[in-house]
Amino acid sequence: MQRDLGSLPLAPALRARLVAAGFQTVQELLETGPCGLSKEIGISKEEALEALQVVRQECHGDAARTAGGSGATRKCTALELLEEEQAQGFIITFCSALDNILGGGVQLTKITEICGAPGVGKTQLCMQLAVDVQIPECFGGVAGEAVFIDTEGSFMVDRVVDIATACVQHCQLIAEAHQEEDNLKALETFSLESILSHIYYFRCRDYTELLAQVYLLPDFLSEHSKVRLVVVDGIAFPFRHDFEDLSLRTRLLNGLAQQLIIVANDHKSALQEGKEHSSTFRLGSAIGLAAESVPSLLP
Amino acid sequence: MAAKKLRRARLSQELCERLSRHQIITCQDFLCLSLLELMKVTGQSYHDVQKLLCKVSRACAPKMQTAYEMKLRKSVNPSSAFLSTTLHSLDKVLHGGVPCGSLTEITSPPGCGKTQFCIMVSVLATLPVSMGGLDGAVIYIDTESAFSAERLIEIAGNRFPTYFDSDEKLYCMTRSVHLYRELTCDSVLKRIMSLEEEIISKKVKLIIIDSVASVVRKEFDTQLQGNLAERSNFLARGASVLKYLAEEFSIPVILTNQITTSLSNGLVIQADLVSPADDLSLSEGASGSGKRESGCVTAALGNTWSHSVNTRLILQYHDLPTRQLLVAKSPVAPFSAFFYTIEKSGLVLQDGKDQTNLTLEGMNPALQTIRVRNTALKDTLLDAALPSTTGLLYCWSESRGGPRS
Numbered sequence: 001m002q003r004d005l006g007s008l009p010l011a012p013a014l015r016a017r018l019v020a021a022g023f024q025t026v027q028e029l030l031e032t033g034p035c036g037l038s039k040e041i042g043i044s045k046e047e048a049l050e051a052l053q054v055v056r057q058e059c060h061g062d063a064a065r066t067a068g069g070s071g072a073t074r075k076c077t078a079l080e081l082l083e084e085e086q087a088q089g090f091i092i093t094f095c096s097a098l099d100n101i102l103g104g105g106v107q108l109t110k111i112t113e114i115c116g117a118p119g120v121g122k123t124q125l126c127m128q129l130a131v132d133v134q135i136p137e138c139f140g141g142v143a144g145e146a147v148f149i150d151t152e153g154s155f156m157v158d159r160v161v162d163i164a165t166a167c168v169q170h171c172q173l174i175a176e177a178h179q180e181e182d183n184l185k186a187l188e189t190f191s192l193e194s195i196l197s198h199i200y201y202f203r204c205r206d207y208t209e210l211l212a213q214v215y216l217l218p219d220f221l222s223e224h225s226k227v228r229l230v231v232v233d234g235i236a237f238p239f240r241h242d243f244e245d246l247s248l249r250t251r252l253l254n255g256l257a258q259q260l261i262i263v264a265n266d267h268k269s270a271l272q273e274g275k276e277h278s279s280t281f282r283l284g285s286a287i288g289l290a291a292e293s294v295p296s297l298l299p
Numbered sequence: 300m301a302a303k304k305l306r307r308a309r310l311s312q313e314l315c316e317r318l319s320r321h322q323i324i325t326c327q328d329f330l331c332l333s334l335l336e337l338m339k340v341t342g343q344s345y346h347d348v349q350k351l352l353c354k355v356s357r358a359c360a361p362k363m364q365t366a367y368e369m370k371l372r373k374s375v376n377p378s379s380a381f382l383s384t385t386l387h388s389l390d391k392v393l394h395g396g397v398p399c400g401s402l403t404e405i406t407s408p409p410g411c412g413k414t415q416f417c418i419m420v421s422v423l424a425t426l427p428v429s430m431g432g433l434d435g436a437v438i439y440i441d442t443e444s445a446f447s448a449e450r451l452i453e454i455a456g457n458r459f460p461t462y463f464d465s466d467e468k469l470y471c472m473t474r475s476v477h478l479y480r481e482l483t484c485d486s487v488l489k490r491i492m493s494l495e496e497e498i499i500s501k502k503v504k505l506i507i508i509d510s511v512a513s514v515v516r517k518e519f520d521t522q523l524q525g526n527l528a529e530r531s532n533f534l535a536r537g538a539s540v541l542k543y544l545a546e547e548f549s550i551p552v553i554l555t556n557q558i559t560t561s562l563s564n565g566l567v568i569q570a571d572l573v574s575p576a577d578d579l580s581l582s583e584g585a586s587g588s589g590k591r592e593s594g595c596v597t598a599a600l601g602n603t604w605s606h607s608v609n610t611r612l613i614l615q616y617h618d619l620p621t622r623q624l625l626v627a628k629s630p631v632a633p634f635s636a637f638f639y640t641i642e643k644s645g646l647v648l649q650d651g652k653d654q655t656n657l658t659l660e661g662m663n664p665a666l667q668t669i670r671v672r673n674t675a676l677k678d679t680l681l682d683a684a685l686p687s688t689t690g691l692l693y694c695w696s697e698s699r700g701g702p703r704s
Binding site: 009010011012013014054117118119123124130148152153154156157158159160161162193195196197198199200201202203204205206208209211212213215216219220237240248251252255 | 326330331333338339342343344345346352353355356357358359360361362363364365366367368369370373380394398400401531535539542543602603605606607611627628630
């Protein structure tokens with residue numbers, strides 16, 4: 001209740017007027033009703049009511065937080081976290097060596113970064129993961145859908161068709177060998193068509209479109225709640241040219257990374273970034289530092 | 300999309316005016332600011348600003364399509380997904396030929412057949428769809444003045460003698476190849492920017508730029524300070540415009556590139572230095588101490604460019620007159636090698652020739668070593684450390700009209 005007015009999410013103009021009128025804490029504001037407020041600082045009664053409602057909502061959130069309930073900050077013990085992590089699935093790739101190194105597969109709720117020289121296979125791996133995330137649970141997968149954000153234009157549908165066909169065949173072989181009912185039922189819905197229709201593709205041609213798409217990602221994910229993987233192929237590419245202001249670029253990249261972390265945590269999905277090989281001259285290393293310091297959750 | 304004015308993003312008029320007073324006119328300016336800055340500039344509360352951000356993002360975000368829709372679109376018109384090169388083994392490996400909608404690069408030492416390949420593909424693009432062509436015009440941007448119309452007719456007449464049986468058909472084909480001679484980086488960039496309207500009006504189905512490397516290396520000396528960044532900037536901008544054109548109109552874009560030497564001991568050689576990063580990469584067999592052949596020959600223009608192109612084909616010398624074609628980088632094809640010669644009818648693959656000596660393995664396409672003519676000839680008298688000058692010698696001694704000896 002003694003919270004300072006400056007920390008509330010009010011419009012700057014309104015905040016300036018409140019300060020000028022001498023209000024300092026939330027308590028003082030709530031004691032004056034909407035009519036008194038509107039008279040003192042010269043705004044309409046509706047605006048005053050709106051402001052008071054915002055303030056009350058913030059305080060309510062504060063109180064809930066201090067009482068230890070669920071709010072924007074979660075509090076839990078390490079044991080709960082461990083159980084949560086163990087219960088989570090991995091995105092398997094059917095390549096046992098790779099799955100072993102990653103500790104089971106690509107982890108959900110974490111950001112995994114793939115860097116490499118040109119032509120080494122980053123886009124191939126991303127395409128494979130977009131197919132593998134859809135593997136049904138009875139075969140060990142997470143049965144989810146995938147979002148593919150492409151900035152370089154190297155997504156080839158024909159190649160995805162090849163990969164998906166091979167994956168379906170692999171699952172069919174497993175089903176034939178084990179002859180379980182679950183497997184056969186799952187195979188009915190796991191077909192080339194369904195795999196392709198659950199890969200949502202966005203082609204971003206410059207960094208503005210990339211920023212816009214990442215801002216809209218939370219809404220998209222709440223509409224498509226089965227998405228379990230978000231791939232950003234080429235996060236460095238749109239930032240490598242036409243940027244004189246390097247500090248702006250660092251800030252935008254960091255902002256992007258923060259938002260992706262929020263998305264990964266809130267929506268329980270895995271994020272992949274295919275990053276180019278950053279060379280050692282200034283242009284590349286600026287990206288290298290920014291993009292690598294944030295995903296500290298690399299396995 | 301980035302330059303979209305905020306007015307068209309359905310923001311209210313007074314908000315737009317208020318923002319323009321702070322020099323925020325396009326969606327790009329709006330999205331580059333942080334939430335607090337936006338609050339200050341718009342004078343609205345936190346939640347309202349978030350809603351505004353969503354509105355502006357919706358105005359510039361790309362449209363969603365599922366992979367299935369993309370596949371359906373391609374399967375409706377299967378012949379238009381690739382341009383067959385009529386080199387059967389190569390087409391098989393590339394799943395049809397030169398892919399439409401992406402950039403394909405041909406790299407080779409001088410005199411290996413880049414321009415020949417480009418001229419041959421120009422003929423192919425003008426053929427009707429029933430013969431594997433794209434039935435359209437070709438835009439050929441020539442920076443080295445290496446294009447020869449006589450060679451174009453020779454290839455057409457020899458490769459498809461039954462189709463080009465009359466002079467009229469030949470002239471009709473030549474009318475569809477539009478040649479532009481550009482000699483500076485600026486003019487090349489301006490030409491690329493102006494291509495959108497030409498593609499629509501002339502029904503263009505193929506863009507060829509021969510070659511990107513020659514203008515760039517003439518103007519940007521990477522040893523001067525600042526030039527390296529400018530060069531990367533120019534290349535990246537050109538690449539993104541070409542990618543946009545390729546995807547928008549679903550046409551193939553073919554670019555040619557030159558070679559450079561990357562040394563392990565940081566020795567500077569003429570203007571062939573690509574980037575410090577390539578310097579630091581170790582080349583095989585490099586001892587460095589006084590040995591002339593302490594470098595390896597790779598594709599020019601550096602790492603940024605290698606990332607920008609989607610497919611990279613490397614032509615190199617094998618033993619004369621046979622040359623080798625490598626598929627070094629491709630999203631659909633594995634690393635493969637083919638032998639070919641240059642005949643009257645263009646490039647001809649040597650099918651069935653000893654393909655078993657494929658001891659080569661694919662590596663980083665930006666660092667894939669390329670065999671130049673002097674290593675093939677094993678001529679130790681020639682100064683191997685200066686491939687550019689020897690390359691030039693060979694260049695001038697070649698004629699553009701016929702097969703190489």
